[in-house]
Amino acid sequence: MVHPRPRSSSVTLSPLYTPLPPPLFRLTSPDRQDKRQERVVQGQPSVSLSLSHSLSPTPVSLAPLPLGSLGPIPTFDHHQRSKGRKEMKYIVVSGGVISGIGKGVIASSTGLLLKTLGLKVTAIKIDPYMNIDAGTMSPTEHGEVYVLDDGGEVDLDLGNYERYLDVTLSRENNITTGKIYREVIEKERRGDYLGKTVQIVPHLTGAIQDWIERVAQKPVDDSGESPDVCIVELGGTVGDIESAPFVEAMRQFQFRVGHENFALIHVSLVPVVGGEQKTKPTQAAIRDLRGLGLVPDMIAARCVKPLDRAVIEKLSMFCHVGPDQVMAVHDVQSTYHVPLLLEQQGMVKFFERRLGLDVNGGIPKAMREKGRDLRTRWRNLTVGHDRMIDDVEIVLVGKYTSLHDSYMSVVKSLEHASLRCHRKLSLKWVEAGDLEPQMEKENPVKYHEAWKSLCSAKGILVPGGFGTRGTEGMISAARWAREKKVPYLGICLGFQVAVIEFARNVCGIQSAGSAELEPECKDPVVVFMPEISKTHLGGTMRLGLRPSVFGEGTEEWSRIRKLYGGEPIVWERHRQRYEVNPEYVERLERGNPSFKPHPSKPFSSSSSSTTTTLPPTSPLMATSPRMGGWPVSSFPTSTSSGSGNGSCSDQLRFVGKDEKGERMQIAEIVDHPYYVGLQAHPEFASRPLNPSPPFLGLIAAASGLLEEQTELQKEYVPPHPKSLMISEAEMLRRKDEENVVQEDKPASTPPGVQTPSTRSRSNSYAV
DSSP: OOOOOOGGGOOOOOTTOOOOOOOSEEEEOGGGHHHHHHHSOTTSOOOOEEEEETTEEEEEEEEEOOGGGGOOOOOOOHHHHTTTSOOOEEEEEEEOSSSSSSHHHHHHHHHHHHHTTTOOEEEEEEEOSSSSSSTTSOHHHHOOOEEOTTOOEEOTHHHHHHHHHOOOOOGGGEEEHHHHHHHHHHHHHHTTTTTOOOOIIIIIHHHHHHHHHHHHTSOOSTTOOOOSEEEEEEOSOTTOGGGHHHHHHHHHHHHHHOGGGEEEEEEEEOOEETTEEOOHHHHHHHHHHHHTTOOOSEEEEEESSOOOHHHHHHHHHHHTOOGGGEEEEEOOSSGGGHHHHHHHTTHHHHHHHHTTOOTTTSSOHHHHHHHHHHHHHHHHHHHHHHTOOOEEEEEEEESOTTSGGGGHHHHHHHHHHHHHTTOEEEEEEEEGGGGSHHHHHHOHHHHHHHHHHHHHOSEEEEOOOOSSTTHHHHHHHHHHHHHTTOOEEEETHHHHHHHHHHHHHTSOOTTEEETTTOTTOSEEEEEEOTTSOSSOOTTOSEEEEEEEEEOTTGGGTOHHHHHTTTOSEEEEEEEESEEEOGGGHHHHHHOOTTSOBOTTSOOOOSTTOEEEEOOTTOTTSOOOGGGTTOOOOEEEEOOSSOOOBSSGGGOEEEEEEOTTSOSEEEEEETTSSSEEEESSOGGGGOBTTBOOHHHHHHHHHHHTOHHHHHHHGGGOOOSSOGGGOOOHHHHHHHHHHHHHHHHHSOTTSOOOSSOOOOOOSTTOOOO
């Protein structure tokens, strides 16, 4: 008989720390009994069990493990850990049954609802793949690569967070298995673990928890204050082998931060089979989740139609939650309706109780009013979406149209602009290769359908991409838009193909091309950027928020500048390896050589311009509060009275350049209804309540509302924090400082993702 442990030797534990009980017995053999007795603390019972077996000549004893040999049991107080920092509330969103179920939208909607209370909200996405980041992933496999202000190439769900929450995140808000393993391995190589055996538990799981706690405290808006709530989306599906360390980390994390600071939403699927809503997949998913040590506080049940009351009660019964903790998230007209759908079912009230949110006394009055205003504006947005009658037809000519998520931010930007113009977006997808001549022979039906869509469109959009495939079709689309006066917006590659088309068909440079598409091109009007690595692809492009300086005189006629509020400098996020060849700029702006100059045409921003250094007290200093207080050190000014040639549609002007006037970043055709190209990716900075100016211009021009919207854009405020709206020289200086600090920093802060660049061209900077 085994005696129980005496009550007098019980140990008081912290309620937030419940370690597994130590083993009460150790296997020993009779010849080890003397050594065992030496370790027994006097006064404690020593009971051994003899186990004999016919096949075992030596009996085995079970010796008790005395409590005195265990040493002091550690306790953990999360209040001590959080001393000196704001107490953070964490809401984890996990998914089951299938992937791609809508965790990102539900996580973003949850954060938006908390913002309507006046709380400050941040978000973190966990991706269990081994990649360091999403930069080298194929768009047709993983979807869009979203770019942040700091140059981070991250999962597209971070775009949802920024759009819904109107915040600015960093690359650290996206955790991947590759980042975590790299951090732990670098700490081991430095000897930070002091010779210990490095294991998944506790070292890897501990690194995940440290990362989440650290990043959750980072400000994500101009207030400079730490957020109140952090939404953590656990990517993948619970039960997948690659997500196991992150699930275990979250299991530990709930005790680390305390029950009152941790809540879990599990998103599951309720399929319809034979007209009946089935709950078994969700029951199985919740059972697996509970078996891993996580108990959901709320179930978001994805379904085609609203859940029957009987189904909600059944999920409540078998999944160990109350009926008010089951959110029926059925299909709606647009994802902008999801926050209101969750609010109607009591999500906000539940989290007020569950997390102890003091919404009356704990939130400043100004923040509560701001939250109420956000709720009103969002509700008006969704109501306006339902009442739209007139539509606007836009054709998207792309390379990755087989997976629409490849252009998620582009589509969202078009939706935001359409909402502003009170138009219902009718988006047609055209594979760029279907517009090329060889397709007429290979598949005449596809060829003619593609051209029919293009010819009937009210606006044409050519987004970014890499590689040769489909580029001739894009060039054809750009030519159609230019010659037929159809509103056109080219982004990144779309900007470059517009320049190539203009060079071929207006300037007469028949062999014009891109060094990316034709390495041996005779007239490369688009070239490889000199400081970009040709051997490493990950994180080596020109990335992140960059300024573009409008040329002098553009305020009088440039449509795109007026859409940006008339500011002399604008900031957009970049992601490219190629740029317009500066040697061809003057030739491109000269236009058709068969026409004579017209003295009344707008200025030329060609390479003949000079750079004027401004004194500290210059009236052209960036004094606007929307410009982040950046003291502009130089503006390119023209020395010629105009060198435009040809007809109105034949005048291409590079209206926006980098701060040194070397890189062409914004192009526009004079006297065209709307023909704009940007080297940057403005789609990454669009918001539902603050649409991107280039996209707004395209939709407005296609709807006949450009003048009206241009007038309203005088009050445009960029979504970027003022602290990040800086010159490239200042950006480079900060990067250098970070690299110096990085050498002395512990590896708990992940090193920079990007490969250090070499600047082979003077006055050129790359993050």
